[in-house]
Amino acid sequence: MAARLTAVEDYKDLLDKYDTWLFDCDGVLWNGDNVVDGAVEALDLLRSRKKRIIFVTNNASKSRRTYKKTFDKLHVEAQVDEIFGSAYAAAVYLSSVIKLPRHKKVYVIGMAGLEEELRDEGINFLGGTDPSDNTVAPFSLSSFTLDPDVAAVLCGLDTSINYTKLCKAFQYLTRNPGCLFLATNEDSTFPIDGGLLPGAGALSAPLRFSVGRDPLSIGKPASTMLDCIKAKHNFDPKRTIMVGDRLNTDILFGKNSSLSTLLVLTGITQESEISGPDPSPIIPDYVTQSIGDFRVAL
């Protein structure tokens, strides 16, 4: 059972035990345009204690630079190199985890933010926002030339997904020997104002089905995300805690990565899912109502 943080000492103990604090953002620090009450003070407290802070998000359409604008708009302090989106993590996976040879290329189903991160990590790519691949015109296999240097297909959220991109990715995955199949994340949907839309996981599904292979997913809950963070930051996983609002992404990511986990109830997960008659099998180490609760340790 998860330990419920209540007393001042509980919060102080956590501050003593963990040097590195990984945060999911939406549902933890803010909800849409509303900053969670006390979140800024809690982050300030961690910074004043010299804790390392890393923001870990599955957002694959934005680069870290673009995602930082959300922090700025909401007046939540963050540095670009504290932000780990799944687009950046995918680029780091290629550049620093598997060390893709410089002359190799990646075929991208994804948007400008993903391209920006790949470019920054020195990864050559095709597809993405290339106008010739962003069309609903018929795809012709006979006028397509397979680039033998494409060693991976990387699939993220792409609101310009179309048959040409799917066909090209399919050809690389089935005809280029050893071609890797990567997905930024497997989120089935993502929330926008007024509802939900199909997420990055839905956009890799046609390839998964037609090729008959599952992609290696980079984002939460896969521990691959931690491998990518480790490639850029030096820290002791035993003294690291993942703070999130979703059991099946954030908390499962922490567990898959052998990190401690703290669930907050300001987002998706309801109290009943952890303490009700039919609780989730994914059990966080700690639970508190809100990240703002840490203010008691000020």
Add this chain to the structure above:
Amino acid sequence: MAARLTAVEDYKDLLDKYDTWLFDCDGVLWNGDNVVDGAVEALDLLRSRKKRIIFVTNNASKSRRTYKKTFDKLHVEAQVDEIFGSAYAAAVYLSSVIKLPRHKKVYVIGMAGLEEELRDEGINFLGGTDPSDNTVAPFSLSSFTLDPDVAAVLCGLDTSINYTKLCKAFQYLTRNPGCLFLATNEDSTFPIDGGLLPGAGALSAPLRFSVGRDPLSIGKPASTMLDCIKAKHNFDPKRTIMVGDRLNTDILFGKNSSLSTLLVLTGITQESEISGPDPSPIIPDYVTQSIGDFRVAL
């Protein structure tokens, strides 16, 4: 174990036992532009014995009228009403199996051939080839109005697949109460000159993944296809045989539909898959090398 047809009597017995002959086309009657040797004579033989012939194909991009042009080009005799493509079958499923009320509509991911069949069966639809849904421009949920009369999403092969179509279909499936989720077929790929491309099953995969529901598939191997054929033709399933070249579509369809089955080896399935050391669990009732073998019974 499948019975191997060899003697003249074997072929004559089958001609006596079955009144209705269902045929897959590609791999059975022809391969690409090449008619299987003896196929025309075999069909003529069946016609001379007053057998009912029905061509059962999973092709979902062509209407029966357009598909008949393939027969005409190859000089294989066929009537439009002998052809059951999965596009037509889907239209028949809506009009005659579930009898969709006239004022209800279908949101279509699919091409002109599917629309033609729906129109012929009197089914109202949205999406499909509508230019406003065939775009790679961003989709905006706030400028989208849900049509409350949409009672089904139907997904077939659509080489203009895009995010707008996926988002609209997703909204109908998740927000219109009781909205049906139908797929013309679940083929993961389809062959074209020079290779394979992702098939209709791959294009329903994003919805399957994001909505968390499997579509009802109309085409082979689903027995739904037989329900649709029965809605238009009167025949005795006990005196009906399905002839095909693929174990996991044609032969499985026959088995799922309690029909007798005849495998030919002029297409996908190799001899080793039925008689080798690790045979398929899908066992046809009969096997012959080619449909042309029936000429011995002339």
